[in-house]
Amino acid sequence: MTRSEENYLKTIFHLGGGRDASITTNAIAEQMETKPSSVTDMARKLAEKGLLHYKKYQGVSLTDLGTKKALSIIRKHRLWEVFLVEKLDFTWDEVHEVAEQLEHIKSEKLIDKLDELLDFPKYDPHGDPIPTKDGKFMERDKKLLSEMPISASGVCVGVKDSSVPFLKFLDKNKIALGNTIKVLEKEDFDQSLRIQMEGKDFRISHQIASNLYVKTE
């Protein structure tokens, strides 16, 4: 599989192209910052190879084989992200770009050994689950911080928005995975929250709270 083919499969998976949910040419093109006509060409090619279901004008979905390949790439991407953060002290916002390159390295032994080095992590630095070798993974039971009731507390386990600006914001404010957060007060007026985290009191906007995932036991 070429790098480009792998990127298409990954993108289609992320757009929900598993099961049979048909993904449109346009959606893929937009996500990948390419043109719909290029997507059509690639859809043909990947269908030819048995990785996609594709009927003209009907959109695209992953076959079982395609899903398997997509998960394998996502597994690699997320393991490399853990490596970058845990072993090389990268910050949240720095890992994605490099992992985009590393995910295409071809060596089964490499990824197995990397998994072992990292002690078989289940989640990546954004809190997203890492598929196992045989393509299984568990979405964590989590909810948005903005949906927690007053006085409830939980552990920060992930982000909804993983854009660089948001991740940088979190870094700057020392909001990190694993931190325990308690909701002290909710402001009706602007839905901002007062929270306690690592001993300190914070006020955070609704926009932040609705992009942070928390695990509530």
Added chain:
Amino acid sequence: MTRSEENYLKTIFHLGGGRDASITTNAIAEQMETKPSSVTDMARKLAEKGLLHYKKYQGVSLTDLGTKKALSIIRKHRLWEVFLVEKLDFTWDEVHEVAEQLEHIKSEKLIDKLDELLDFPKYDPHGDPIPTKDGKFMERDKKLLSEMPISASGVCVGVKDSSVPFLKFLDKNKIALGNTIKVLEKEDFDQSLRIQMEGKDFRISHQIASNLYVKTE
């Protein structure tokens, strides 16, 4: 720089294209398992970019910039090899192929941090020196085992032939970098050696002895 361009620079460097030693189109083609006509095309392109000196029919050599780029790729390759052996338990013969892929990952921070994680190694698993960030490196003072006099001893620091079959042979016979080797006897008839290594006595052929580097203090 594309992956292909990087591979050309690396190959030309390895063929001795530094200084002004002119490397022939054919030599490059043979080394890279491609055709001379393809090399000509690329030579033009790289000369255009200021990375090579190239005059039609006169062969090719690296410019200062080209040398710098080549060394940067070699640095990455060798650091990744150390990583694979030290952190992921790869054997000598397994590292090259994967490092060929990893050397093209683009991230300065990645390679700096990797260097740090590995504790700034000076030599790769084959005993070859790792260029520093600014392109300096020291060839180690070493000699071939076959050139050592009787009763001299030294530490195994590298291989001349780094083909997979040879490296596998060394692995199988527990001949590893860092081992201390003493020459006990040289057989005039076939130039085989009797050596002492890690407590045990061995007999090794001239072919082996003439592909193992030893450091003699």
Added chain:
DNA sequence: AATTAAATTTAGACAAATCTAAAAATTGAT
């Protein structure tokens, strides 16, 4: 110095992945 052999370059073609512009199919609004 001429001729042959070898190395190198040129010319033209191809595959992969992309693009633009035009054509075709689908959607959805009335």
Added chain:
DNA sequence: ATCAATTTTTAGATTTGTCTAAATTTAATT
């Protein structure tokens, strides 16, 4: 159910890196 708007596909072109076959240059031999 029709027609306009939108989406998708087709057709043809482009770029990168490669190839083959033919032409050219250099090197070697006599």
